[in-house]
Amino acid sequence: MINELLFMNGYGAYVISAFAFTLLSFVTLYLIIKDQFVKEQEKFIIKFGSLDYQKAKTAKLQKINKEILSNATIK
């Protein structure tokens, strides 16, 4: 069963490599985009942390800023 699935009448190398290339591209793109997201989120947290009390209070009035902070995962 496994041999038949991998060999595919001699077409196995073509089929498996096409699927493997697709999945590898998906994983690579996902990791790149995830990395960009995490870096930008970390930058935001650092910048927010360096704000003085009054500025932080003003920034917190924006719902989106609160949302970014609440979704952030601190390493």
Add this chain to the structure above:
Amino acid sequence: MFKIFEPNKIFQITSRAPRYVLLLFIIVISIGLSEALIFSPEDYKQSHAVRIMYVHVPSAWISLGIFSSITALSICGYIFRNKNFFLISKSLAPSGFILNIIALVTGAIWGKPTWGTWWVWDARITSMLILALFYAMYLITWRIYEDQNKVFKVTTFITVLGIINVPIIKFSVDWWNTLHQPASINILSKNAIHSSMLLPLIIMTAAFALFSLLIFLMKYNTELIKIKNKGLDRL
């Protein structure tokens, strides 16, 4: 009119959606892969090589769809002076580009056992390569220009120019004699594909669409946080 799409309002949804989309994508791709690699029948002519269709066709379809959407959004953004449309376009582009590359590479892999060659300069394949170049130009433009208005102008120009290529890709197999087979799936007439092969194709297309949505959401959220970072600098 476009106020409901304002980033401040939709971030609450877009920031939480990726985890659910990822979960759904994993479920759908698992079903799709088992259908495509195990349960679907082999073709009487192409044997098991036909299974490459389940990654080649969805990636080609979605990359074409994404480029068309990017063009429509860029034109709307330019007409209505709405930056959010450009932001959505920019976030859609990476998955469209990758799917275009996947369509080209898997097409080459499929070409070897069926046509006896990895590559031919025929109309369908060449026009898909041109689309990849337009995607590359679009993504590079966002990286090289600092001035936002210039980026909006240049990217809109690239997409308007690139969209001319989309109908050429679609009808290339009808207009010219090519090695590439004509469309097997037609909305207006009877499909030339059996339902046992159509089902895995639909499932894989859904999985690829979910992946594009996932990448779009993550990229869009990144772009919004980037804007908010600049906002904090101005405080």
